[in-house]
Amino acid sequence: MDHISIAAGVSDQAQQLLTMSNRHGLIAGATGTGKTVTLQIMAEGFARAGVPVFAVDAKGDLSGIALAGKPHKEIDRRKDLLKLNGHQLRAYPTLFWDIFGISGHPVRTTISEMGPQVLSALLDLNETQSGILYACFAIADDEGLLLLDLKDLTSMLAFMSNNAKALRAVYGNISPASVGAIQRRLLVLDSQGGEHFFGEPAIHLRDLMQTDFSGIGAVSLLHAEKLLRESPKLYAAFLLWLLSELFEELPEAGDLDKPKIVLFIDEAHLLFKGMPKGLLEKVEQVFRLIRSKAVGIYLITQSPTDIPENILGQMGLKIQHALRAFTPKDQKSIRGIAAGFRNDNNIDVTHILTTLGVGEALVSTLDEQGAPSSVLEGTMAPPESQIGPVTAEQRKEILQRSPMAGRYDVEVDRESAFEALKKKTEQAAERAEKEATKEAEEKAEKSRNKTTTRRSNRQSMGEAFFKSTLRSVGRSLGTKLVRGILGSLLK
Numbered sequence: 001m002d003h004i005s006i007a008a009g010v011s012d013q014a015q016q017l018l019t020m021s022n023r024h025g026l027i028a029g030a031t032g033t034g035k036t037v038t039l040q041i042m043a044e045g046f047a048r049a050g051v052p053v054f055a056v057d058a059k060g061d062l063s064g065i066a067l068a069g070k071p072h073k074e075i076d077r078r079k080d081l082l083k084l085n086g087h088q089l090r091a092y093p094t095l096f097w098d099i100f101g102i103s104g105h106p107v108r109t110t111i112s113e114m115g116p117q118v119l120s121a122l123l124d125l126n127e128t129q130s131g132i133l134y135a136c137f138a139i140a141d142d143e144g145l146l147l148l149d150l151k152d153l154t155s156m157l158a159f160m161s162n163n164a165k166a167l168r169a170v171y172g173n174i175s176p177a178s179v180g181a182i183q184r185r186l187l188v189l190d191s192q193g194g195e196h197f198f199g200e201p202a203i204h205l206r207d208l209m210q211t212d213f214s215g216i217g218a219v220s221l222l223h224a225e226k227l228l229r230e231s232p233k234l235y236a237a238f239l240l241w242l243l244s245e246l247f248e249e250l251p252e253a254g255d256l257d258k259p260k261i262v263l264f265i266d267e268a269h270l271l272f273k274g275m276p277k278g279l280l281e282k283v284e285q286v287f288r289l290i291r292s293k294a295v296g297i298y299l300i301t302q303s304p305t306d307i308p309e310n311i312l313g314q315m316g317l318k319i320q321h322a323l324r325a326f327t328p329k330d331q332k333s334i335r336g337i338a339a340g341f342r343n344d345n346n347i348d349v350t351h352i353l354t355t356l357g358v359g360e361a362l363v364s365t366l367d368e369q370g371a372p373s374s375v376l377e378g379t380m381a382p383p384e385s386q387i388g389p390v391t392a393e394q395r396k397e398i399l400q401r402s403p404m405a406g407r408y409d410v411e412v413d414r415e416s417a418f419e420a421l422k423k424k425t426e427q428a429a430e431r432a433e434k435e436a437t438k439e440a441e442e443k444a445e446k447s448r449n450k451t452t453t454r455r456s457n458r459q460s461m462g463e464a465f466f467k468s469t470l471r472s473v474g475r476s477l478g479t480k481l482v483r484g485i486l487g488s489l490l491k
């Protein structure tokens with residue numbers, strides 16, 4: 001197999017070549033026009049070709065891919081239109097994931113995996129603040145403290161703020177105001193459910209890049225209903241982690257005969273909405289460079305105008321479902337979208353865009369040379385799996401017999417920065433108390449003996465705290481924690 005059948009026009013077909021599938025793509029259209037089912041047929045096609053798929057399941061309705069479809073005359077009609085001889089109703093190997101750990105296996109990563117760079121960008125920190133965040137990672141690294149979850153990060157920051165004087169010589173100026181600003185932004189992440197996402201066991205990329213016994217690519221679905229509605233920052237954090245992880249972990253591959261993994265990002269406008277400019281530029285670069293790692297990214301959104309120009313310009317495949325033209329502004333954007341298609345046959349793209357039926361679309365693919373094909377008005381292929389969601393019962397069953405069952409389900413909270421610093425604070429307080437008692441005893445002794453005062457070499461509490469931390473926190477824990485995720489791009 002070297003292509004995925006996407007749609008049938010009157011005299012022609014639109015096919016997505018696997019060799020061109022790392023050139024990204026866009027699936028757009030108004031609500032209810034067929035975007036999710038289009039995603040489903042593409043995901044099935046990749047899976048059949050042995051390509052693992054990762055998809056954001058925005059409404060839960062993509063979950064039907066885990067079950068075989070039921071016979072239906074509309075499926076048969078489309079099967080005939082596209083002359084799909086191999087079409088068979090079947091289920092695809094599916095892994096359910098859920099950051100909140102309810103509708104799927106939990107997805108977690110650690111603060112140190114995330115790295116100071118992505119975190120700074122995500123939190124939109126200014127230069128001074130991100131300097132402090134870098135220092136935070138450096139101190140943790142030097143001290144062998146693990147930064148795993150949000151409380152590790154916040155307690156490290158509090159520690160820095162309290163010991164700014166002692167730390168200045170090595171790590172530069174740490175102003176409590178800047179630390180406070182970082183803390184406040186972390187609070188937003190926390191309030192959106194950050195405690196679920198940051199922690200262990202962290203997900204392994206290879207678990208998202210599996211094939212089953214018969215060589216069919218596993219379809220990983222991120223359940224994102226609540227995530228998209230209530231935790232857009234966390235959604236962005238996850239996608240940034242995934243992109244940087246793929247970028248860092250996968251070797252340069254050049255042009256392969258098929259991608260190593262494809263991602264489908266639904267409600268893609270949420271990723272870009274309010275994204276700080278610096279981060280957007282990085283994401284644009286990642287999109288461009290990740291192609292050579294054999295990763296294809298497909299964005300799903302209502303209108304192409306939701307996607308930043310520089311990313312839109314990188315989309316090889318374009319599937320445009322119907323759009324509504326209510327306002328002059330709508331009409332203007334439709335003309336813009338129409339103008340974006342190569343149109344050798346002079347079809348009336350603007351008109352067609354507003355009159356397409358459900359499960360029909362304008363499609364432009366890339367040919368063997370990577371040139372965009374002339375736009376085709378077509379009927380989309382039918383899926384082999386079930387259209388619409390699985391029931392809660394079915395989901396539970398699938399999760400129980402999942403090969404990932406038990407691997408990520410229970411969170412572990414091993415001793416990391418938070419616990420270590422807490423212990424140190426307690427010890428320092430104890431020590432300070434002891435010294436105070438000792439001093440009081442000395443004073444009493446002195447007044448008794450009337451001898452000259454010996455200068456107290458008692459350290460300030462902060463100094464004692466810091467030095468003892470330096471001395472005694474298990475350095476054996478220390479691995480290089482500062483990772484320059486995306487960093488290699490910025491040089």
Ligand SMILES: Nc1ncnc2c1ncn2[C@@H]1O[C@H](COP(=O)(O)OP(=O)(O)OP(=O)(O)O)[C@@H](O)[C@H]1O
Pocket residue numbers: 029030031032033034035036037038059061074075078358359360380381382383387388
């Ligand atoms: N390729 C197709 N083959 C068969 N039926 C289809 C196809 N595409 C769409 N349909 C039908 O249209 C319905 C709506 O499609 P879909 O859920 O994909 O729309 P959508 O654009 O994702 O909507 P929303 O914006 O609400 O998420 C499906 O439930 C299905 O019945």
Ligand SMILES: [Mg+2]
Pocket residue numbers: 035036037059
């Ligand atoms: Mg949909």
